[in-house]
Amino acid sequence: MADNFNENNYINETPRSKLRGISTKDISNNNAASSGVFTQRENKGKTMSEKNMSKTKTFNVLPGTKMGILSTEYLEKLTGIAKKHGIPFFKITSAQRLSIVGHEPETAEQIWQELGQKTGPKKPVGIHYIQACPGIKWCKYGRQDSLAMGEKLEKAFGDLPLPAKTKVGISGCPLNCCESYVRDIGLFGKKKGWTLVFGGNGGGCPRIGDIIAENLSDDEAIELIGKCLGFYGKNARRLERTARFMTRTKIEKLQKVVLG
Ligand code: SF4
Numbered sequence: 001m002a003d004n005f006n007e008n009n010y011i012n013e014t015p016r017s018k019l020r021g022i023s024t025k026d027i028s029n030n031n032a033a034s035s036g037v038f039t040q041r042e043n044k045g046k047t048m049s050e051k052n053m054s055k056t057k058t059f060n061v062l063p064g065t066k067m068g069i070l071s072t073e074y075l076e077k078l079t080g081i082a083k084k085h086g087i088p089f090f091k092i093t094s095a096q097r098l099s100i101v102g103h104e105p106e107t108a109e110q111i112w113q114e115l116g117q118k119t120g121p122k123k124p125v126g127i128h129y130i131q132a133c134p135g136i137k138w139c140k141y142g143r144q145d146s147l148a149m150g151e152k153l154e155k156a157f158g159d160l161p162l163p164a165k166t167k168v169g170i171s172g173c174p175l176n177c178c179e180s181y182v183r184d185i186g187l188f189g190k191k192k193g194w195t196l197v198f199g200g201n202g203g204g205c206p207r208i209g210d211i212i213a214e215n216l217s218d219d220e221a222i223e224l225i226g227k228c229l230g231f232y233g234k235n236a237r238r239l240e241r242t243a244r245f246m247t248r249t250k251i252e253k254l255q256k257v258v259l260g
Pocket residue numbers: 133134135136139140141142143171172173174175176177178
């Protein structure tokens with residue numbers, strides 16, 4: 001399955017003062033959220049290395065877990081590192097990534113090295129993350145193989161520069177556990193194939209994405225996503241998310257170009 005040691009990693013900060021005194025017991029007692037542990041501060045105007053050197057923050061390390069898949073070996077390695085550095089807990093993020101919370105800023109570099117990863121974001125603006133549900137392999141409702149499709153999409157578009165961050169949600173059936181309608185690129189499986197949704201957003205200004213095509217095979221879906229991203233890349237403004245782009249671009253125009 002997925003290699004967890006890729007370069008699609010992120011560092012965020014959590015106020016260290018918020019973390020002092022927080023234990024795993026606190027987490028299990030559900031005190032963490034009310035303690036503000038997961039609050040992130042802005043650090044505008046600083047480079048990533050300046051942020052890393054900050055003496056007022058502690059760090060979360062988010063290894064590049066692909067679609068939430070973690071091997072037992074990787075978990076054992078993480079646990080060893082967490083114990084060594086006195087890390088109080090792990091946090092699974094809403095993007096199916098794993099955050100290691102509460103270590104000192106000075107140990108960030110060391111942790112990255114021990115994980116066999118380079119520090120900081122390495123990729124251009126583009127595919128931000130790919131979420132996928134268990135799909136037909138592991139879920140009784142599954143109609144398509146969402147995990148395999150996630151790997152294919154990462155391979156095809158993982159390093160593609162795009163106008164803005166682009167989130168992908170792949171659901172193995174129409175129940176849409178991965179919220180495919182509110183991702184920039186959404187796929188959900190039916191018996192006859194994939195339905196492709198484009199231009200969704202689940203943020204502060206949500207938008208239901210547009211259905212571009214249905215009953216697609218894996219290859220057809222990938223080809224069509226490539227065309228949608230090509231159209232988006234060519235016509236979107238800098239940092240314009242697909243949802244805003246599709247609000248000002250008629251769906252018929254996109255379909256005319258990508259479906260011929
Ligand atoms: S979207 Fe469907 S296949 Fe995927 S986890 Fe949910 S119910 Fe299962």
